[in-house]
Amino acid sequence: MEYADEGNDEYLFEAARDAAERSFGKEVYLRGLVEFTNYCKNDCYYCGIRRGNANAERYRLTEDEILFCCDVGWNIGFRTFVLQGGEDPFFTDDRICQIVRKIKETRPSCAVTLSIGEKSLESFQRFYEAGADRYLLRHETANEWHYGKLHPASMSMENRKKCLHDLKKIGFQVGCGFMAGSPFQTIDHLYDDIVFMRELEPHMIGIGPFIAHRDTPFKDEPDGSVNLTLKLLAILRLLFPKALIPATTALGTIDALGREKGILAGANVLMPNLSPPHVRRKYLLYDGKICTGEEAAECNMCLRRRVERIGYHVADSRGDHPDFVNERNEHDVESGI
Numbered sequence: 178m179e180y181a182d183e184g185n186d187e188y189l190f191e192a193a194r195d196a197a198e199r200s201f202g203k204e205v206y207l208r209g210l211v212e213f214t215n216y217c218k219n220d221c222y223y224c225g226i227r228r229g230n231a232n233a234e235r236y237r238l239t240e241d242e243i244l245f246c247c248d249v250g251w252n253i254g255f256r257t258f259v260l261q262g263g264e265d266p267f268f269t270d271d272r273i274c275q276i277v278r279k280i281k282e283t284r285p286s287c288a289v290t291l292s293i294g295e296k297s298l299e300s301f302q303r304f305y306e307a308g309a310d311r312y313l314l315r316h317e318t319a320n321e322w323h324y325g326k327l328h329p330a331s332m333s334m335e336n337r338k339k340c341l342h343d344l345k346k347i348g349f350q351v352g353c354g355f356m357a358g359s360p361f362q363t364i365d366h367l368y369d370d371i372v373f374m375r376e377l378e379p380h381m382i383g384i385g386p387f388i389a390h391r392d393t394p395f396k397d398e399p400d401g402s403v404n405l406t407l408k409l410l411a412i413l414r415l416l417f418p419k420a421l422i423p424a425t426t427a428l429g430t431i432d433a434l435g436r437e438k439g440i441l442a443g444a445n446v447l448m449p450n451l452s453p454p455h456v457r458r459k460y461l462l463y464d465g466k467i468c469t470g471e472e473a474a475e476c477n478m479c480l481r482r483r484v485e486r487i488g489y490h491v492a493d494s495r496g497d498h499p500d501f502v503n504e505r506n507e508h509d510v511e512s513g514i
């Protein structure tokens with residue numbers, strides 16, 4: 178899907194980066210991403226770790242390995258840890274809660290973000306009580322018909338939206354989002370996405386290009402474009418001036434300077450990988466993923482350099498949504514941690 182009007186694009190990106198600067202100055206937030214399991218009970222047609230992909234080499238990190246990743250991240254200055262995984266029944270609510278508690282126990286001033294799929298209201302509540310601060314659950318598309326083209330019948334858009342509303346009700350900072358240029362996506366679907374987001378008012382918005390994975394039903398579908406992704410980032414920045422919006426690894430995969438371009442189109446978050454090197458090559462949602470051979474420290478330095486090169490700098494704070502003050506981070510501010 179392309180709507181070429183290059184002259185206007187730069188104007189749009191400039192307006193979006195001005196909006197980001199008004200809310201955040203020239204700060205970019207880093208989130209350390211721990212991809213702790215690639216087992217998944219779902220079978221989304223676009224995703225490389227779908228249950229039906231027999232070629233995926235499955236792994237799970239142990240609790241100690243996850244905590245070790247957070248130690249490494251903490252020591253290089255990360256104050257947010259994102260635990261991301263497939264929907265893996267091995268990681269029961271008890272196990273997730275215990276991991277969250279342990280991360281927070283020794284690093285009370287950090288933020289923990291979960292990105293582990295659809296759960297019940299009760300489960301979300303337990304995660305929150307264990308200390309999780311934020312939750313990422315991309316809605317993938319807000320259009321019912323399109324949702325059905327991307328997912329098997331066992332999954333429903335209705336439940337996904339319910340989860341997002343439940344998360345907000347509980348008090349999480351909530352992230353939704355979708356892939357730019359996913360198969361069957363039309364401009365009308367993007368309109369539906371925007372209407373849905375205006376209603377949800379997410380604190381975080383994850384947008385990256387769709388990239389085909391060779392072992393999925395969408396292996397022959399064209400990748401989403403850099404330009405469409407950037408335009409969507411910019412439009413969403415203008416609509417949600419205070420949102421936390423990452424320039425994603427997927428954007429860095431389809432364009433060597435994609436993440437820089439994302440920041441210059443209004444994004445203000447980067448999510449360097451903290452996963453241990455021996456599993457990085459296995460957490461492949463799409464083909465060609467960058468940073469699968471690097472160590473945490475390398476990605477950290479690389480990203481800091483990239484941010485500085487375009488005139489921005491990496492923030493030291495944990496980077497909550499500007500409107501979002503709950504008892505936990507209010508306490509952090511008061512005690513100056």
Ligand code: 5AD
Nearest residue numbers: 223224315386387388390427462463
């Ligand atoms: N290309 C790009 N993004 C993908 N995701 C899953 N598969 C792909 C793919 N092939 C995204 C989904 C998911 C997030 C974790 O990664 O939007 O929510």
Ligand code: FES
Nearest residue numbers: 468471476479480
């Ligand atoms: Fe990993 Fe650049 S971000 S090497």
